[in-house]
Amino acid sequence: MITVSNLSKRFVVNRRKSGLKQAAKSLFHREREFIQALDNISFTIPDGQVVGYIGPNGAGKSTTVKILSGILTPDSGECDINGRTPWKQRREHVAEIGVVFGQRSQLWWDVPVGDSFDLLRDIYRVPEKRYRANVAEMTERLQLESLLRTPARQLSLGQRMRCEIAASLLHDPKVLFLDEPTIGLDAVSKLAVRDFIREINRDRRVTVILTTHDMQDIEALAQRILLIGKGKVLLDGTLEQLKQEYGRGSVTVSYSAGETQTLSGLEIVEQEMGRLTVATNGTREDTARVIAQLTGTLTITDISVKGPDAEEMVVSLYRKYQV
Amino acid sequence: MKLYAKFFSMHLRSVMQYKTSFFLMAIGQFITAFSAFLSVWFLFDKFHQVDGFTFQQVLLCFSVTLMSFSLCEGFFRGFDTFSSMVRNREFDRVLLRPRNEIFLVLAGKIELSKIGRLFQAFLVLLYAVPASGVEWNLQRVLMLVFMLLGGVCVFCGLFLLYAAICFFTVEGLEFMNIFTDGGREFGSYPMGIYGDGILRFFTFVVPLACFQYWPLLYLLEKSDSLWCMLSPLVCIAFLLPCWALWRFGVRHYQSTGS
Structure with missing residues (x-):
């Protein structure tokens, strides 16, 4: 269960005009500007739901994900995920979540993927038996057999993304954050990733929070949509409701x-x-x-x-x- | 500790993917450090003593500084290059792991090629220990160990400080290198030779002198004050404010971009 109430976060941005002269000027005098990334956001997500978190670039999606995953501390507001406040009990909290950033890798570049998995097992203190079962399951569902012995740098984007998602599920997280998991993938890989997310949600009752710009992802996966813009929740409902109203x-x-x-x-x-x-x-x-x-x-x-x-x-x- | 060993083996395996590059780097490190050694040597070719210290005694100081610096640079590399970790958001990933952040940054980057420098420091130390004219006994050996430990603490503290500043500036501040790389160069000689002002600065502000000049006086029986004996402890204490600033920085971490 995820409860978010009145979450706000503001960033300070230093602005300056382009050009060398302006750059020199900004050394001494800085124009500060505040950006309200999140403005009183509230929502609740029950266990086992797949939520599509959408909004244009710069709407505050990533900021929300970062706060919910314990990376950032908000300026004000409350958040409770399975009884914990992410930024206060960070270590206990992150042990129970998985995060995939579509544009960044968590695998070691130069060593076989399997070795990265082993290291994750030790970091998360996953019991050996549980770990073996998980790796076997992921390997089967995502067809990773040959990939596990390949260094991450030699994987294609689609192969790597499959490994990334598997890596974030090794410690049996209760909540999975997916930040643009299908960005840049070909059609086959996209479908594979979507099917897998659906299966994982169904079989393990993992709550999934999915941010994406790909509406097909949303159509295929999201049971509920949260639309965010200018730091506010603009809309909260199912895709069907949305279709009826705005389709x-x-x-x-x-x-x-x-x-x-x-x-x-x-x-x-x-x-x-x-x-x-x-x-x-x-x-x-x-x-x-x-x-x-x-x-x-x-x-x-x-x-x-x-x-x-x-x-x-x-x-x-x-x-x-x-x- | 076991987990650190796992990380270490990962780094080793990564490095072994590029064996030639690794060995060239290590040799390069050795040669760079060797030039610093040569400069000390050439100096003593002209002058036989500096502020009452002989060549071998200066070398003792030189090797202690170089060794603690290269240990830090090898094993504390994550903090040395912390600005890039903040900029490319690797630090986000660190915060997503259920482990201590300092440990993860530490374990996340180990620069094995610094072994070249370490090896050099070790060789010089091997030579300087018998040649320095110190009458070694248990206390003095212990003192040497504490000097090295203190040196590691000071450089680690500086790296940590440097990393903590990155939380606020995102970019690293190059002026910090005055104390890290500069400290290594300065530290080739006992700090006392630079005059009182600098000695005071490197005792009370950045305690570089506390792991070489002051304990060296004790080793060479030039002074037997309690201060000289206890000065390496100051180096260990130096870690505290650095660590506090780091904690403060983590809490104000802003992350970057999407």
Whole structure:
């Protein structure tokens, strides 16, 4: 159980104009600016949930993850993860979480991955039996057999990411933080990583907090979405709820005969010779209503239905909240 | 300690991936340190005594300083290069492990190629110990051990201080090298030869003199004051404020970027 209440964090940024002269000037006189990275954030996450934590760059996602994982101390606010405050009982806390940063590695560059795993076992004091079982399970699920004997520097990004995720699960964490786990991966690796996260969540009841810009990750994994922008929680709900509220779909038909003027109550997006696109709110009922009306009036030769697109939805959300 | 051994073996295995590079580095380290030795030697070619110390006695001082410095540089490398650890966010990773941060930074970087310098210091010490004219007894041997220990403490403290400052500036401060690398160069000679002002500074502010000049006076029976005997303890105490500043820094760690 993760409870966050009224978390705030402010950073001091020293600004200066570009150029050598300005750089010299800034040696003596610094313009300070405060950035409110987090502004009174509150939420609760029950055990075993997969939460997609989304927001544009600079919204405060990483800051939240860093605070929840005990790296940073917030200016004010409370946070309780399984009965502990991360920044106060850091060592006890981090023993129970796993963190994957998509853009940084925790594996040793020059030694085989298996050796890195062994070292992690010793750092986390994982019992030998538990460790063996975990490595065997990861190896099977992520197909790591040959990778374990390869130095990390010789792995492809997809292979490395699989090893990274395995490495963060060796000590049976209760909470897993994934910071852009699929960034830069090819389609096959992305799917493998997603499937694995889903399995781990299902089989081990690991709470997963996933920050990503890839909406397919969110669609595939997140049971709940937290949208953050300018340091505030803007939206909290399931993807379905979001779709209902903000999703938009459309129905496009090609027709050979009929009058479009007689159509009423439909929002026409685009119309050209023999082709018509009508907007829907994305739900099945609305789509059915639109199709019924269209087929009633026009002689249709071709029809295509487009559902709500997560990517577009997020763009319209960002626009709505101006973040 | 067992975990440290594991880390050590990881470093060894990493280094062995680039054997040639490692040996060249170690030889390079040896040669660099050798030039410092030569400069002492050439000096004594012209003057036979410096402030009452003979060549061999200065070498004793030289080797103690060099040895403690290279021990620190090898095993405290993580703090020496701490600014890069903060900048590339490696330190985030350190904070994500359920272990002491100082231990993890310490174990996270071990610069084995410094063995070249250490080896040199060892050779010089081997020569200087019998040649310095010290009448060795148990107390004096113990004193030598404490000098080395004190030296390690002072340099470690300086590295720790340097690392603590990185928490606030992100960039490392080059002026700190005056005390670390500079301290090594200065420390080639007994601190007393630089005059009272500098001696006082290196006794009360940065206690470099406390592990070489003062105890050396005791070893050579130039002074038998209690202060000279106890001065290496000051070096050990020097760690305390450095450690406190480090703790303060960790609590104010800001991390960088996304």
